[in-house]
Amino acid sequence: MQALYEEAILAFNVLGKKSFFLGQVGNGAKMKLVVNMIMGSMMNAFSEGLVLAGNSGLDPHTLLDVLDLGAIANPMFKLKGPTMIQSSYSPAFPLKHQQKDMRLALALGDENAVSMPVAAAANEVILFFHLL
Structure with a gap:
């Protein structure tokens, strides 16, 4: 397997930022x-x-600025935050696929005896909105 990966690494490097074996x-x-x-x-x-x-009187845009300066700064918040504040939710990944992946990840956790209560709760929220 490793040898095949090494043969393809040049192509992988063209296709993405980084590849992993x-x-x-x-x-x-x-x-x-x-x-x-x-x-x-x-x-x-x-x-x-x-x-x-927003509901507690804070400016959500300021929250985005604060998040961007801290340890949890990430491109997803920076990209999605401003549109979410404007109630614009153009899909980049269908909710049904997100819920499927959450369900499969929870099953993987079960297979490996890993309790994932946060992911389970997130899955319930995603499932709720998917079923609306």
């Missing part, structure tokens, strides 16, 4: 589920934070 076949899919699970959980907390800021 993750071992056996299927580990790339697992990594994608973990990343999407983290992103889904983060977006839930971020959405709640924007609403809490």
